[in-house]
Amino acid sequence: GAGVSQSPSNKVTEKGKDVELRCDPISGHTALYWYRQSLGQGLEFLIYFQGNSAPDKSGLPSDRFSAERTGGSVSTLTIQRTQQEDSAVYLCASSFNPSGANVLTFGAGSRLTVL
Amino acid sequence: GDSVTQMEGPVTLSEEACLTINCTYTATGYPSLFWYVQYPGEGLQLLLKATKADDKGSNKGFEATYRKETTSFHLEKGSVQVSDSAVYFCALSDQSGSRLTFGEGTQLTVNP
Numbered sequence: 108g109a110g111v112s113q114s115p116s117n118k119v120t121e122k123g124k125d126v127e128l129r130c131d132p133i134s135g136h137t138a139l140y141w142y143r144q145s146l147g148q149g150l151e152f153l154i155y156f157q158g159n160s161a162p163d164k165s166g167l168p169s170d171r172f173s174a175e176r177t178g179g180s181v182s183t184l185t186i187q188r189t190q191q192e193d194s195a196v197y198l199c200a201s202s203f204n205p206s207g208a209n210v211l212t213f214g215a216g217s218r219l220t221v222l
Numbered sequence: 223g224d225s226v227t228q229m230e231g232p233v234t235l236s237e238e239a240c241l242t243i244n245c246t247y248t249a250t251g252y253p254s255l256f257w258y259v260q261y262p263g264e265g266l267q268l269l270l271k272a273t274k275a276d277d278k279g280s281n282k283g284f285e286a287t288y289r290k291e292t293t294s295f296h297l298e299k300g301s302v303q304v305s306d307s308a309v310y311f312c313a314l315s316d317q318s319g320s321r322l323t324f325g326e327g328t329q330l331t332v333n334p
């Protein structure tokens with residue numbers, strides 16, 4: 108596609124429920140990243156994919172968080188048993204090829220609210 | 223680990239004022255440095271970048287110079303416009319490109 112597409116754009120859920128957030132990167136981009144942006148905070152790295160593998164998942168905050176990527180394209184971030192502190196905007200980004208100078212293209216984000 | 227520190231905001235300026243947003247970093251090796259901008263209601267987008275010491279990135283009247291001796295990458299603009307109101311993020315990437323480390327972001331408001 109023309110840009111990085113994320114869905115849903117907004118999700119309100121009850122504490123304890125599971126949620127899935129989807130990211131559709133730019134076609135041909137091999138690298139995919141998930142970040143979290145909490146109110147008044149900077150961007151927190153969650154996980155990085157190169158193709159379908161995740162060489163760096165060190166940013167996932169707990170074992171309730173998991174992510175996968177299939178076909179070198181779409182990625183899903185899953186949060187199990189959501190807590191109120193999970194409320195944030197979840198951003199996905201992709202890039203053509205990972206290198207120090209590469210530019211990430213970000214999606215508009217999925218805003219998650221846990222009641 | 224790598225880290226980025228930005229000046230605290232928010233910053234409020236009048237139109238045509240000069241802007242400087244300070245950014246310093248801690249990193250091993252030779253990182254690439256970036257400024258990203260998030261306009262109201264929009265996603266993050268690249269504003270400018272520099273990939274080696276003494277490089278100057280520039281775009282839309284904004285400039286930043288990669289200073290290795292002071293580990294800084296300050297964002298400057300000589301005359302801001304109302305349309306520059308946004309949140310600005312300084313960031314660095316290590317040579318592997320496996321992650322971008324961001325600063326806390328600086329909210330800029332420009333009043334007419």
